Amino acid sequence: MLRILTAGESHGKSLAGIIEGFPSNVAINIDEIHQDLARRQQGYGRGGRMKIEQDRIEILSGVRDGKTLGSPIAFLIRNKDYENWESYMDPMEADTETKKVTNPRPGHADLIGALKYGFEDVRNVLERSSARETAVRVAAGSFVKQLLKNFQIQSAVHVTAIGEIAVNEKPRSFEEIWEAEDSPVRCVDPVIGQRMMETIDAAKKEGDSLGGIFEIYIQGLPVGLGSYVQWDRKLDAKLAYALMSIQAIKGVEFGYGFKNAQKPGSQVHDEIFYEKEKGIYRVTNHAGGIEGGMTNGQPIVIRCAMKPIPTLCKPLRTIDIQTGEAVEASVERSDTCAVPAASVVGEMAALTVIGEEFIRKFGGDSLEEMRQRWKDCKSI
Ligand SMILES: Cc1cc2nc3c(=O)[nH]c(=O)nc-3n(C[C@H](O)[C@H](O)[C@H](O)COP(=O)(O)O)c2cc1C
Numbered sequence: 227m228l229r230i231l232t233a234g235e236s237h238g239k240s241l242a243g244i245i246e247g248f249p250s251n252v253a254i255n256i257d258e259i260h261q262d263l264a265r266r267q268q269g270y271g272r273g274g275r276m277k278i279e280q281d282r283i284e285i286l287s288g289v290r291d292g293k294t295l296g297s298p299i300a301f302l303i304r305n306k307d308y309e310n311w312e313s314y315m316d317p318m319e320a321d322t323e324t325k326k327v328t329n330p331r332p333g334h335a336d337l338i339g340a341l342k343y344g345f346e347d348v349r350n351v352l353e354r355s356s357a358r359e360t361a362v363r364v365a366a367g368s369f370v371k372q373l374l375k376n377f378q379i380q381s382a383v384h385v386t387a388i389g390e391i392a393v394n395e396k397p398r399s400f401e402e403i404w405e406a407e408d409s410p411v412r413c414v415d416p417v418i419g420q421r422m423m424e425t426i427d428a429a430k431k432e433g434d435s436l437g438g439i440f441e442i443y444i445q446g447l448p449v450g451l452g453s454y455v456q457w458d459r460k461l462d463a464k465l466a467y468a469l470m471s472i473q474a475i476k477g478v479e480f481g482y483g484f485k486n487a488q489k490p491g492s493q494v495h496d497e498i499f500y501e502k503e504k505g506i507y508r509v510t511n512h513a514g515g516i517e518g519g520m521t522n523g524q525p526i527v528i529r530c531a532m533k534p535i536p537t538l539c540k541p542l543r544t545i546d547i548q549t550g551e552a553v554e555a556s557v558e559r560s561d562t563c564a565v566p567a568a569s570v571v572g573e574m575a576a577l578t579v580i581g582e583e584f585i586r587k588f589g590g591d592s593l594e595e596m597r598q599r600w601k602d603c604k605s606i
Pocket residue numbers: 273333334335355356357360472473474475533535536537559560561562564567568571
């Protein structure tokens with residue numbers, strides 16, 4: 227079983243991650259991990275924090291001479307901003323008054339987190355519920371991406387909507403999606419991309435925030451990852467769990483999930499064909515690569531909806547949790563729109579699930595063992 231654990235507060239000394247169950251003898255390129263971390267940090271609409279941080283990982287264990295050992299991989303991502311927060315965030319002796327927050331932001335974990343864990347200071351909640359934590363998930367996902375590269379699995383992600391500005395929903399190739407990497411909003415269409423940036427500017431000017439939709443594409447998958455035999459082994463269910471666990475993700479759709487619901491079955495299901503040279507094949511992929519909770523050999527296509535960022539420069543109404551009086555919600559330094567960043571987190575979270583299923587199907591001790599069993603795998 228591949229397991230990822232994350233730790234760390236947004237303004238604490240460091241974030242930390244542990245990856246358990248990663249096979250041995252996988253070559254790790256640390257520059258590629260740094261590239262994925264940078265992809266998460268970039269994107270039009272992000273706030274000032276990302277100008278301070280330049281995320282780098284320090285590997286503490288589980289890797290030797292550039293290759294994994296099969297033992298737990300532990301790593302750190304230091305928070306550069308800690309320099310400015312040390313006196314407020316020191317684990318043993320901190321000033322807990324100056325940065326105290328008692329006016330929870332609607333839409334954030336603030337209010338319920340404080341009630342649940344018995345805090346008078348919402349900072350104790352927001353430091354951990356912050357999406358700063360997703361840097362660790364991206365780094366962990368980047369390790370898994372490097373494992374999956376050995377099996378010709380490729381992924382790409384693009385933003386299909388920011389607020390009301392959206393590209394046409396249609397099947398796209400890996401290459402077309404990959405080109406969106408150069409767009410500041412990760413949009414395949416430069417004209418729509420420009421309009422997305424303008425709508426972010428307008429929201430920022432109004433002190434408001436925006437959400438949107440991104441689409442993850444994964445190709446090169448063998449058939450039969452996941453299973454239909456038990457509810458908690460279905461691949462679409464596992465992917466949805468991982469994606470819904472990302473801060474602010476409120477909807478997950480496979481293929482044309484919601485559109486398919488409005489059409490008759492004759493227009494939805496991907497018909498099956500066979501030719502001697504080609505083997506079994508399909509000409510459509512409305513299902514998004516998963517049938518019966520298993521990969522069907524087609525690319526996986528998943529769309530995720532992100533709600534608008536809860537921290538608004540023009541704050542919403544809330545209450546002071548100490549006095550009950552009506553006040554404005556707190557304003558932390560914040561993004562206006564983080565959909566391009568969240569898309570990278572989504573891509574890495576999805577790859578982590580694919581990696582877990584790969585290890586389950588092909589064995590998880592060493593890369594060589596996986597490779598042998600993968601070669602023997604009956605493909606269509
Ligand atoms: C990459 C990324 C960046 C985010 N940046 C911010 C931010 O700057 N300010 C903010 O209030 N929320 C931000 N969020 C969203 C909050 O973390 C999220 O809404 C909050 O943790 C509450 O969780 P929930 O929306 O899942 O209920 C971000 C989310 C992601 C995925």
